[in-house]
Amino acid sequence: MTHWLRILGVCLALMCAAGNASAQVPAVQPPISEIRIEGNQRIERETILSYLEIRPGELADALRVDNSLKNLFATNLFADVSIVRQGDALVLRVVENPVINRIAFEGNRAVRDEILEPEVQLRPRVVFTRSRVQADVQRLLQVYHRNGRFAASIEPKVIQLPQNRVDLVFEINEGPLTGIRRIRFIGNTAFSDNQLRGAIQTKEARWWRFLTTDDTYDPDRVAFDQEQLRRYYNARGYADFAVASAVAQLTPDGRDFFLTFTVEEGARYRFGDIDVVSRIPELDPSALRSFVGTKKGDVFNATTVEDSILNMTFEAGRFGYAFVDILPRITRNAEDRTIGIVYEIAEGRRVYVDRINIAGNVRTLDSVIRREFRISEGDAFNTAKVQRSLQRVRALGYFDDVQLSQRPAQTVLQPELQGVGPGDRVDLNMTVRERATGELIFGVGYSTTDQFVADVSLSERNLLGRGLQLRLGVTYATRRQELDLSFTQPSFLGTGVSAGFDVFSRTTDLRSTSSYEMSTQGFSLRGGVRLTEYLTSNLRYTLRQVGLKSLGQVASWYVREQEGSRVVSAISYSLLYDRRNDVAFPTEGYALRINQELAGLGGDARYLRTTAGAEYYTPLWPEDWVGTLSLNVGHVVGLGKSLSIADRFFIGGDSFRGFRNSGIGPRDADTLDSLGGRAYYVMSGEVGFPVGLPKDLGVRGFVFSEIGALWGPGIPPGDSGILDSTSPRVTYGAGLSWMSPIGQIRFEFARPLKTEEFDRTESFRFSIGGRF
Numbered sequence: 001m002t003h004w005l006r007i008l009g010v011c012l013a014l015m016c017a018a019g020n021a022s023a024q025v026p027a028v029q030p031p032i033s034e035i036r037i038e039g040n041q042r043i044e045r046e047t048i049l050s051y052l053e054i055r056p057g058e059l060a061d062a063l064r065v066d067n068s069l070k071n072l073f074a075t076n077l078f079a080d081v082s083i084v085r086q087g088d089a090l091v092l093r094v095v096e097n098p099v100i101n102r103i104a105f106e107g108n109r110a111v112r113d114e115i116l117e118p119e120v121q122l123r124p125r126v127v128f129t130r131s132r133v134q135a136d137v138q139r140l141l142q143v144y145h146r147n148g149r150f151a152a153s154i155e156p157k158v159i160q161l162p163q164n165r166v167d168l169v170f171e172i173n174e175g176p177l178t179g180i181r182r183i184r185f186i187g188n189t190a191f192s193d194n195q196l197r198g199a200i201q202t203k204e205a206r207w208w209r210f211l212t213t214d215d216t217y218d219p220d221r222v223a224f225d226q227e228q229l230r231r232y233y234n235a236r237g238y239a240d241f242a243v244a245s246a247v248a249q250l251t252p253d254g255r256d257f258f259l260t261f262t263v264e265e266g267a268r269y270r271f272g273d274i275d276v277v278s279r280i281p282e283l284d285p286s287a288l289r290s291f292v293g294t295k296k297g298d299v300f301n302a303t304t305v306e307d308s309i310l311n312m313t314f315e316a317g318r319f320g321y322a323f324v325d326i327l328p329r330i331t332r333n334a335e336d337r338t339i340g341i342v343y344e345i346a347e348g349r350r351v352y353v354d355r356i357n358i359a360g361n362v363r364t365l366d367s368v369i370r371r372e373f374r375i376s377e378g379d380a381f382n383t384a385k386v387q388r389s390l391q392r393v394r395a396l397g398y399f400d401d402v403q404l405s406q407r408p409a410q411t412v413l414q415p416e417l418q419g420v421g422p423g424d425r426v427d428l429n430m431t432v433r434e435r436a437t438g439e440l441i442f443g444v445g446y447s448t449t450d451q452f453v454a455d456v457s458l459s460e461r462n463l464l465g466r467g468l469q470l471r472l473g474v475t476y477a478t479r480r481q482e483l484d485l486s487f488t489q490p491s492f493l494g495t496g497v498s499a500g501f502d503v504f505s506r507t508t509d510l511r512s513t514s515s516y517e518m519s520t521q522g523f524s525l526r527g528g529v530r531l532t533e534y535l536t537s538n539l540r541y542t543l544r545q546v547g548l549k550s551l552g553q554v555a556s557w558y559v560r561e562q563e564g565s566r567v568v569s570a571i572s573y574s575l576l577y578d579r580r581n582d583v584a585f586p587t588e589g590y591a592l593r594i595n596q597e598l599a600g601l602g603g604d605a606r607y608l609r610t611t612a613g614a615e616y617y618t619p620l621w622p623e624d625w626v627g628t629l630s631l632n633v634g635h636v637v638g639l640g641k642s643l644s645i646a647d648r649f650f651i652g653g654d655s656f657r658g659f660r661n662s663g664i665g666p667r668d669a670d671t672l673d674s675l676g677g678r679a680y681y682v683m684s685g686e687v688g689f690p691v692g693l694p695k696d697l698g699v700r701g702f703v704f705s706e707i708g709a710l711w712g713p714g715i716p717p718g719d720s721g722i723l724d725s726t727s728p729r730v731t732y733g734a735g736l737s738w739m740s741p742i743g744q745i746r747f748e749f750a751r752p753l754k755t756e757e758f759d760r761t762e763s764f765r766f767s768i769g770g771r772f
Contacts, residue, residue, distance in 0.1 A: 032060050033088040040094055041164055043077055048094065051075065060090055076129045097127045098166040107172040111147055116170075119143055128158070128166055140170065148216025151175030151254040178217050179205030181256035187263045190238065198624070198695035199232040200225035202259065206694070217257045222246055226261070233265065234302035239332070239339060240266025269300040272333060272340035276312075279346040283321055288312045292343065300339050312343065314384035324348055351381040354409035354425040360432040361465075364398055368467040369430070371491050372396065374533075381406075381426055388533070393430070398462050401433040437462040467491065469500070479509040498528040504544075513662040513760075514674045515555035516563070518646060519547040538574045543567070543603070546646050556668035558675055558715065558722075562645055569603035572596060580617065585739075587626045590616040599647075606639040607647050620687065624695070628686040635679045643714040648676025651710040653765070656682050658706065658731025658750035663760040665710035666724040672758065675713045675722070682708030691736070698739030704750075705732040723758045730754040 034056055037045050051071040053064045065083050072081045072094070080095040102124055105113050119139040122132055133156050144152035152175045159167040183204055185193050197204070202225050205215040214221075226243045233241035244262040251258070271294050276285040291311040293304045309326045316324045325348030331340040356377055358366050372392040374385040390404045409425035438460045457473035469488040475481065488500035505521045522544025530536050547565035574595040580586035593613050600606040611634040620627050634649050652663030662674035686704040693699045711726045733750030748765040755761060 029059070029085075030088060031057050032085070032090045033057075035090045035092065038091065038093045039096070041096055042099070043094075043096060048072070048092065052092070054090060060085060076132070077127055096164060097129055098160075098164045100124050100126050100128050100168050101161055101165040102167045104167065104169045105172060106169055108174060110149065110174050110177075111143060116140060116143060120170075122168065128168065133168065137170070140172075144174065146218060146220075148177045148179070148213055148218060149175055150178040150217065150250065150257075176255055177205075178250070178254070179215050179256050180217060180259055181205060181251065182258050184258070184260045185263060186260060187244070188265060190233075190236075190265055190268065196229065196232070196261075200228050203694070205256070217248060217259070219248075222248065222259065229261065229263065231303070233263075234300075235304075236301070237268040237270065237299040238265050239269050239300055239302070240264075242266075267334070267337050269332075269337050269339045271296050271298050271300055272331065272336070272338035274341055274343075276343045277345065279344065280321065280324070283316065283324075283345060285345065288315055288343075288345070291315050294341060305341065308343065310384045310387060312345070313382065314388075316345070317380075317382050317384065321347075351424050351426055353377055353379050353381055353428060355427040357427060357429045358432070359429070361434060363434055363465040364432075364462060364467070365465050368396075368398075368462075368465070368491075369393055369432070371496065375428075386428065390430075393432070396467070398434060398437055398467075399432040400435040401431075403431045405429050405431075479512075481507045492527070496529065499526070501525050510662075511551060513650075513660070514559060514645070514676075515671065516548050516550045516559050516645075519549075521545050522568075534579055535575065535577045538576075540572045540574075541601075542570050542572070546644075548644075548646065554671070556671045556673040556675065558668060558713075559645060559673055566604040566644065567602075568599050568605045569601045570597050570599035570605070571601060572598070580615075586615075586617045588617050588619055590614070600639055605644065605647060606641040607636055607643060608639060609636040609647070610634065624690045626688045628684070628688070630684045631681070633679075633681045637678065638714060643678065645676055648678060648714065649680050649710060650674060650676050651680050651682065651708065652760070656706060656708055656729070656731070657704065657733060657748055657765065658752050658761060658763075659729070660760040660762045663762070664708075664729055664756070666713035666715075666722055667758050669721050669723050672723075675715075677710040677724075678712035678714050680708065680710040682706060688737075700737050701734065702737065703732075703734045705730070707731075723756075725756050727756065728754065729756070729759065 032054065035049065035052070035054070037048055040048060052068045053071070054060050054068060058064075069081055069083060072078055077097055078094050079097050082093045084091050084093070100122055103117075103120060103122060105116055108116065119142075120136045121139070122128070122136055137154050137156060140154050141152060144150075153173045155171045155173075157169040157171055159169065161167060180202060181204070183193075183197055183200075183202065185196050188196060201214055202218070202221050203214045223246075226246055229243055230241060242264045244264055245260075247260045247262075249258045249260070250256075274292060274294050274296055276289050276292060278285040292308045293311070294301070294308055298304075305328055309328065312326055313324060316326075325346050327344050327346070329342040329344055331342075332338075333340070353375060354377065356370065356373065356375075358369050361369060373389040374392070375382060375389055379385075386404065386406075390402065393399070394402045406426045406428050409427045438458075440456075440458050457471065459469075459471040459473075461469050463470050467490050469486075469490070471484075471486045473482065473484050475483075482504070483506075484502060484504040486500065486502045488498060490498045492499035502524045504523070505519075507517065507519045509517055511517060522542060524540050524542040524544075526538060526540040528536060528538040545565055545567050548559070548563050550560045550563045552560075572595060574593065577592040578589075580589035580591050591614070595611045597609045598607075599609075611632070613630065613632040615628065615630045618627050619625070632655075636643065636647060636649065649665075650662040651665055652659040653661040656664060662676075665677040665680070666675045667673060668675060684704060684706045686702055688700050688702040691699055691701045707728050707730045709726055709728050711724055713722060713724060715722055730753040731750050732753055733748060735746060735748035737747075738745045746766070750763060750765070752759075752761045
């Protein structure tokens with residue numbers, strides 16, 4: 001009996017617990033009957049409803065409510081959103097993000113608004129969100145970092161306006177330029193820190209670098225410097241060189257960086273055995289061996305290897321083998337420290353150029369750029385021609401940056417390539433960034449030759465974007481006044497022939513040397529054509545009126561008899577073969593030139609004038625030393641008429657250092673006036689070298705020696721009133737040159753070693769401008 005009572009008690013307890021549990025289960029809420037939206041001012045009700053996953057008549061379960069909230073926040077239209085149920089209604093309360101009325105920058109002086117604005121993604125009439133503002137702040141900071149201002153800080157300020165609008169103001173504290181306080185190298189033994197600093201583009205901050213940003217920190221420039229170091233070492237025998245690390249440490253005050261390069265130099269190698277083999281039966285490798293610049297026993301130079309490949313590729317193309325692939329097979333001998341190279345010539349994949357695309361040229365016409373290409377659409381792809389085309393476009397001087405890339409052609413545009421497979425066609429894509437090509441220059445200076453000099457010139461090198469060149473110049477100097485106008489069409493009528501004209505008026509004061517003044521007015525018509533890649537020819541016709549005014553009785557009788565004016569009508573041509581690596585400041589290569597002028601096509605003068613010159617430049621050891629040899633000769637002969645003094649040669653000053661202007665050559669025995677000569681020669685040897693100052697300062701020293709002579713005034717021989725000699729004159733000296741912001745300035749000190757008694761010498765010369 002007791003047992004059964006216990007069982008009955010347990011059952012009653014379980015039934016009571018079950019009853020209580022069932023009483024706690026909530027009843028299922030009915031579907032919502034309406035959706036009310038509160039707080040929206042600008043955004044339409046229908047727009048908000050489109051983001052909800054709940055509709056009237058549906059259940060408002062937790063999953064749908066959560067997804068609706070996520071959808072609304074993802075629009076970036078709202079600062080806050082909440083969803084609550086009130087009876088059978090679903091109430092959606094929103095706080096709209098404001099709309100930007102205006103965006104402004106304050107405190108920026110070094111970086112203009114025009115540079116900052118493209119970096120900001122927010123715009124007026126766009127919804128304001130703090131996340132997008134912070135993203136814009138980071139982009140603006142990157143702009144300042146690229147400009148070398150790592151201490152810059154930017155604080156966005158929001159100004160509330162009526163109708164839920166805001167003004168967004170970026171308050172900028174630009175901070176100072178974050179310069180490079182010190183550049184250090186670890187692991188270098190072959191080259192000093194100073195030598196390696198000269199090999200990279202980044203420089204240490206110094207007061208004289210106010211015209212450049214190379215002394216500010218730029219991560220992209222540091223990456224480029226690592227490649228420059230590699231090329232520097234590879235060109236000097238260190239084939240195993242590597243940059244282990246490049247670390248930039250910011251100083252605690254945030255104003256400067258310490259830049260440290262850790263390098264692994266490796267051993268220095270020389271070239272071993274050099275050979276050229278051809279896998280193309282019809283191509284004789286001996287025909288290309290002369291274009292190999294690598295020689296056994298020379299210090300290994302990776303640049304010379306690259307140049308040899310380009311030269312052989314270009315030459316093979318001239319033989320009709322456009323599709324060659326030249327690979328250098330390198331054999332390294334660690335014991336002898338030599339690197340043997342076998343240039344293996346194989347037939348490459350036949351690739352053709354389908355399209356040449358040019359982008360970035362807003363002002364310059366496509367045709368101006370395309371005429372510099374050595375390769376055309378439809379031609380066989382040739383690496384050497386592509387590289388030469390890139391060099392020619394860069395040499396135009398119209399662009400700050402020129403990049404050329406290639407990619408497989410997507411469509412066939414050239415009819416002759418219709419049967420060529422898609423993998424055998426490429427498009428060449430050139431991207432340029434234009435620079436200002438107009439110049440207005442004001443100059444004031446002093447030189448030994450002209451004394452006080454003031455000049456104004458207005459020039460445009462890319463007129464109307466057609467590559468036309470126009471220049472107007474006015475020069476006033478103590479001994480010279482000039483007015484000239486010149487115009488050049490580099491490609492006349494699309495023929496590749498340059499054409500132009502010059503109009504000029506010049507007055508030259510030669511009273512101190514020859515006791516007369518000379519005035520010249522006239523014009524010239526000229527044309528030029530490039531005969532080969534390095535040979536150019538020019539043709540010119542000149543019509544000028546030349547007037548001579550002597551100083552009366554104090555002037556030489558030979559000068560007084562030529563007083564007056566005459567007309568010269570002359571035609572001339574010139575040839576220039578130029579293999580220099582730089583026209584303005586060459587360090588390697590050579591140039592040959594010849595010019596002849598024939599006067600007598602009408603006018604009062606009859607003569608044939610010939611001048612010729614040769615220059616040779618070569619790098620020397622130690623580093624950055626450059627040797628120069630030059631020879632200039634000239635001869636003029638009268639054709640049935642005596643030569644005027646204005647048609648003769650005058651040597652001295654810049655043309656023969658150590659002598660004054662017109663310092664050598666025939667003279668009047670009584671007045672010592674210079675009368676000029678019919679023939680001359682000047683040979684010069686010069687060695688330029690660094691003087692220990694930073695390379696980018698542009699100061700170099702040089703020593704030189706010159707030998708030459710000028711003779712034959714064109715006056716009957718035996719005239720006792722003429723001082724003349726064919727004996728050579730010799731000078732030597734030294735000097736300094738400075739590539740200043742206003743041009744090259746040279747200080748030259750010279751001593752004569754051999755002269756004639758009637759020569760006029762000088763020991764010091766100061767000049768502005770280069771000698772070309």
